[in-house]
Amino acid sequence: MKKIAFIFPGQGSQEVGMGSDIQEFSPEAKKVFTTADDCLKFGLSELIAKGPKEVLTETKNTQPALLTTSVAYLRLLEKEGISPTFTAGHSLGEYSALVASGVLSFEDAVTLVRKRGELMEEAVPNGEGAMAAVLGLAQELLEQAAKEVREAGDIVQLANLNCPGQIVVSGSVQGVAVLSEKAKELGARRVLSLEVSGPFHSELMKPAAEQFQAELANKEFRNAAIPVVSNVTAQAVTEGKQVANLLIEQLYSPVHWEASVRYMIEQGVDTFVEIGPGKVLGGLVKKTERSATVCFVNSVESFQETVQFLKEGDQK
Structure with missing residues (x-):
C-alpha cells in the first residue's frame, strides 16, 4: 500500500477561474465556495470565478481564495475515502492542511486566513519590503x-x-537588494525579484503576528486526527495548542519546505498528492527526492486520474 501525504499550495498558485469545473461536478465542492461567501460576507466565489486578477492577487483575497479552492478539491478525495498519513502546506497552505487533519473547521480557517492576509498587508507599508528567489546557491x-x-x-x-x-x-x-548582489557574487545561478505585497516570513511580519495571536485565541484548535508537518519545525504536530503557537511563529519564520518533504519521506511517505491550483509543490518534491511519486488534484480530470491511481495500488 502507498503511504500518502496531502500537500497544499500557498500564495502564487492562484488563478482566476480555479475550481470552477468541480463546482459543477460536485455538490460538496460547491458548498465549500458558498460557505466561504457566507463566512466572509462577500462574494469570494465570484471573485475567484471572474476576477479581476489584480483584486484576486491582493493578499487578503488570495489567502481565503486558495484555501477555499484547495478544501473544495479535498472534499472530493474525502468522499472517495482516501486519507493520508501526513498533511502539510506551504505557508498559507498549512491552513488547508489543518482543515484536512481536523484541527480547524473550514469556517474558522477561512475567516482566519482572511484576517491573516489583512494583517500581513498592513504590517509593512507598500514599497518598503521585498522578496527574491535565489537559485543555485x-x-x-x-x-x-x-x-x-x-x-x-x-x-x-x-x-x-x-x-x-x-x-x-x-x-x-535595501536588505534584499544588497543580499541579492552578494548572492550573485557568490555564484548564484539566478536571482529573481518576486512580485509580492510584503516581506513575508521575515521579522518585519512580527507586528502582524502579535495582532494575529488574538484572532487565533478565539478559534477552536482540536488535536489533529492526522499529523500535520509544521512549516516552522519540519516535524509532525498533533496537539492543537502547539499548532496555534506555531502558526504565530510561522508568520515571521522561514518555511522549511525541503526539510518537511525529507521528514515525510523518512517516515515512509512515497506518494505526495498536491491538492489545489497549480503544480508548484509537486515540482519542489521531485527536486528534493526524484524517486517520490507526485499526483495532482487541480481539476475534475486530475482528480479522477489520481483516485484511480491511488485505489489501484491499494487493491494489489
Whole structure:
C-alpha cells in the first residue's frame, strides 16, 4: 500500500477561474465556495470565478481564495475515502492542511486566513519590503551572506527553503537588494525579484503576528486526527495548542519546505498528492527526492486520474 501525504499550495498558485469545473461536478465542492461567501460576507466565489486578477492577487483575497479552492478539491478525495498519513502546506497552505487533519473547521480557517492576509498587508507599508528567489546557491553560503547584511544594519533573512538550489529571501527593500548582489557574487545561478505585497516570513511580519495571536485565541484548535508537518519545525504536530503557537511563529519564520518533504519521506511517505491550483509543490518534491511519486488534484480530470491511481495500488 502507498503511504500518502496531502500537500497544499500557498500564495502564487492562484488563478482566476480555479475550481470552477468541480463546482459543477460536485455538490460538496460547491458548498465549500458558498460557505466561504457566507463566512466572509462577500462574494469570494465570484471573485475567484471572474476576477479581476489584480483584486484576486491582493493578499487578503488570495489567502481565503486558495484555501477555499484547495478544501473544495479535498472534499472530493474525502468522499472517495482516501486519507493520508501526513498533511502539510506551504505557508498559507498549512491552513488547508489543518482543515484536512481536523484541527480547524473550514469556517474558522477561512475567516482566519482572511484576517491573516489583512494583517500581513498592513504590517509593512507598500514599497518598503521585498522578496527574491535565489537559485543555485548553497544554503550555508546564503545564510552567511544574510548574516553579514544584517550586521551592516539592513533587515533580511532566508524565508522559504523550498528545495535544493531554491531559496527565497525576504526583508527590507535595501536588505534584499544588497543580499541579492552578494548572492550573485557568490555564484548564484539566478536571482529573481518576486512580485509580492510584503516581506513575508521575515521579522518585519512580527507586528502582524502579535495582532494575529488574538484572532487565533478565539478559534477552536482540536488535536489533529492526522499529523500535520509544521512549516516552522519540519516535524509532525498533533496537539492543537502547539499548532496555534506555531502558526504565530510561522508568520515571521522561514518555511522549511525541503526539510518537511525529507521528514515525510523518512517516515515512509512515497506518494505526495498536491491538492489545489497549480503544480508548484509537486515540482519542489521531485527536486528534493526524484524517486517520490507526485499526483495532482487541480481539476475534475486530475482528480479522477489520481483516485484511480491511488485505489489501484491499494487493491494489489
